[in-house]
Amino acid sequence: MKRKSLQQLPLHLMLLPGVIFTLIFSYIPMLGIVIAFQKFVPARGIFKSKWVGLENFIYLLDMPNTFQVLWNTVYIAIMKIIAGLIVPIIISLLLNEVGNKIFKRTVQTVVFLPYFLSWVILGGILIDVLSPSDGIVNKFLGILGIEPIFFLGDDKVFPYTMVISDVWKNFGYSTVVYLAALTNIDPGLYEAAIIDGAGHWKRTIHITLPGIVPIITLMAVLSLGNVLNAGFEQIFTLYSPLVYRTGDIIDTFVYRIGMVNAQYGVATAVGLFKSVVSFMFIMLSNKLAYKYAGYRVL
Amino acid sequence: MVIRETTGRKVFLVFNYLFLGLVAFLCIAPMINVLAISLSSKSAAAGGLVKFWPVDFTVDSYKYALGKNEFITAFFVSIKRVILGYFINIILAVLTAFPLSRRSTVFKWRNAYSVFFVFSIIFSGGIIPTYMLIKYLGLLDTIWALVLPSAVSVLNVILLMNFFRELPNEIEEAAFIDGADYWKVLYSIYIPLSKPALATVSLFILIGHWNSWFDGILYMNKMENYPLQSYLQTVIVTTVNLTMSLEEMEKIQKVSDRTFKAAQVFLTALPILMVYPFLQKYFMKGLVLGSVKG
Structure with missing residues (x-):
């Protein structure tokens, strides 16, 4: 017995650096959540700042745009989740019907590229092509006789611009995941179906689609954890005061209140709300993922 | 048929x-x-x-960008963070993934450690407490602020762990009979056998460090400490993030140097575009690794 625990010492030593870094940079900030209940002044730190109880939360409830921000976040996030599920399924099913290997690979390569570029790069590109005066998109719409649309400056359009550009960046990833799942379907099933006289359409409905339902379920369930993630890096790069009404989300709101206006307590209170709600959704989604797909994170 | x-x-x-x-x-x-x-x-x-x-x-815009001091300074900050961040990330990922890949019957603390790491990714203190910590540690405006907070990348740890698990347990048992300890097993057997997985994780880490920019904006007060992507972020948002009327905004957009911005966007994307062919291949592998369940 004693020998066995001696042997395990190297394992603990290997984990030590990772544990230390995680304690410092993940767990200490969790304790820093007490800032949400203080009138925090950086020079005094968390030990000497004044405690104010729930004052920061009450202040938030009285602020007119708190609920607007919450609504914007959920609205954009849910639209992104739905579009991010449907588009890759359709594209991967269509790609699966393509016989020409070179064409298939080319399409895959092209649609996957934006996934690896940061929102700064894609933002720089979007700001240029979506410009109402010189952007190629509005130039093209002009040819069709459509008035220029201010995709990034009109608050009625902004949320949809975010959803579509998010699909642009990310759908290649899920498409590749689904295509990988499609190649795992037993070819024998198709052969049997052909002998039974099933056409392409019937084979898609009865073999292909059921074949990827488990992975679709898993992706859907895991995306539940993102209901409050409307995409900080994207919106922070692309929004402006013109679109705060519909485009301001929890994360950008926290950044402005905290880092720009230095209302640290209030910003942390909002952050705490987000962390707690997100945590509950992630727990729920992992429970469901385990139940329906046998999936476990670690 | x-x-x-x-x-x-x-x-x-x-x-x-x-x-x-x-x-x-x-x-x-x-x-x-x-x-x-x-x-x-x-x-x-x-x-x-x-x-x-x-x-x-x-190619004037490219020449102009490459001749601009801010751009070059930011480029070198990025190079520094990518190299430093890479070594910190990959070493910690291997050291963390290996013990976690042991079965809990052999390493009975395994599950406790894994809960510890998983909790750190599903709950967070938020940006204000994290910023305050970096500030009190005196890391603002230093390269450490860009590499230490993300030192343990749990997703890469999971990927490596799943790969290590796939290797047969008999290797380990045979090594013990020969008198080796866990350090020796990791160093002489697991690492050499895991080259494809390590290559995949390496690419992810390098791309991740090259692409991140918000930490630069958050933790750096001086422009000269910005990595390239953070610098580019300030360059591209200058015209849209101001409070001005539509007319004013369009005027500024017209006179602002459109070709110059475009050139900087592509220079910043260039390293990613260059490794993209490899990336795609390795990504598929990573996907297969990641999908393996224990």
Whole structure:
């Protein structure tokens, strides 16, 4: 017995650096959540700042745009989740019907590229092509006789611009995941179906689609954890005061209140709300993922 | 087996090719357009003449960008963070993944450690407490603020762990009989056997560090400490993030150097574009690794 625990010492030593870094940079900030209940002044730190109880939360409830921000976040996030599920399924099913290997690979390569570029790069590109005066998109719409649309400056359009550009960046990833799942379907099933006289359409409905339902379920369930993630890096790069009404989300709101206006307590209170709600959704989604797909994170 | 194609099927196939071709084109068109703008003359770009091919071809914007001090300084900050961050990340990922890949019957603390790491990714203190910590540690405006908070990348740890688990347990048992300890097993057996997985994780880490920019904006007060992507972020948002009327905004957008911005966007994306062919291949592998369940 004693020998066995001696042997395990190297394992603990290997984990030590990772544990230390995680304690410092993940767990200490969790304790820093007490800032949400203080009138925090950086020079005094968390030990000497004044405690104010729930004052920061009450202040938030009285602020007119708190609920607007919450609504914007959920609205954009849910639209992104739905579009991010449907588009890759359709594209991967269509790609699966393509016989020409070179064409298939080319399409895959092209649609996957934006996934690896940061929102700064894609933002720089979007700001240029979506410009109402010189952007190629509005130039093209002009040819069709459509008035220029201010995709990034009109608050009625902004949320949809975010959803579509998010699909642009990310759908290649899920498409590749689904295509990988499609190649795992037993070819024998198709052969049997052909002998039974099933056409392409019937084979898609009865073999292909059921074949990827488990992975679709898993992706859907895991995306539940993102209901409050409307995409900080994207919106922070692309929004402006013109679109705060519909485009301001929890994360950008926290950044402005905290880092720009230095209302640290209030910003942390909002952050705490987000962390707690997100945590509950992630727990729920992992429970469901385990139940329906046998999936476990670690 | 001869498969007869019906007319309906043929029509579908034609439309399918056309549709997918269009989707692929729409994905890449914005990039080609801005690339063409970056290679066009200032007046052609300002006049909105550029579509998908440069007009009055010139590399002046690239020369100008590469001659600009801020750009070069930011580039070297990025290089520094990528190299430093890479070594910290990969070493910690291997050291963390290996013990976690042991079965909990052998290493009975395994599950406790894994809960500890998983909790750190599903709950967070938020940006204000994290910022305050970095501030009190005196890391603001230092390169450490960009590499230490993300030192343990749990997702890469999970990927490596799943790969280590796939290796047969008999290796370990045989090593013990030969008198080796866990350090020796990791160093002489697991690492050499895991080269494909390590290559995949390495690429992810390098891309991740090259692409991150918000930490630079958050933790760096001085512009000269910005990595390239953070610097580029401030360059591209300057015209949209101000409170001004639509007319003013358009005027500024017109006089602002459109080709110069476009060139900087592509210079910053260049390293990713160069490794992209490898990335795609390794990513597929990573996907297979990641999907393996214990």
